[in-house]
Amino acid sequence: AQRVTQPEKLLSVFKGAPVELKCNYSYSGSPELFWYVQYSRQRLQLLLRHISRESIKGFTADLNKGETSFHLKKPFAQEEDSAMYYCALSLYGQNFVFGPGTRLSVLP
């Protein structure tokens, strides 16, 4: 069965420091990988997906099929990046599986 793991429940960094949120997945096929973000008191929203290979709000994520990872990175964290981040996978837009989430806290 497909599974998504995010080893860190909480990640704290100082403003301006690099940040990396880890995500690993297990799936025998070729899933779509996503990062979703949930800011305080807001709904979940898509941050980025691997097939678009874009940078959103300074965040990037590279799919490493060999390591089955899809880590989220940003070179210089901002306080407004503080939020809950979920890594997720799906197959053909169905069967979405979410990781447990990592709470990012960017300290001033």
Add this chain to the structure above:
Amino acid sequence: GAVVSQHPSWVICKSGTSVKIECRSLDFQATTMFWYRQFPKQSLMLMATSNEGSKATYEQGVEKDKFLINHASLTLSTLTVTSAHPEDSSFYICSAGRTGTYEQYFGPGTRLTVT
């Protein structure tokens, strides 16, 4: 664009009663809608996937007779929790998939408390 609403935002009901939660895509057509459940400080768990005009596909361990899902139109899906029990208390979130894309847009969630 791509706004999804849920109604109600919170509901309290007594054990044994049924409660219906609506999920609407306000400005786009959604052939697929997803229903999730989120326990406190935990991740989202997919309960079922509903496609307009057909029966919902339930994830393993989710009782389809207890969680009735109807997706009668391209903009509305409903989740009915039947014969609710206190253990059904949770945060229920829906999302809608825009036709032709893999993206899904989330509703704000509905907090259900069963007393």
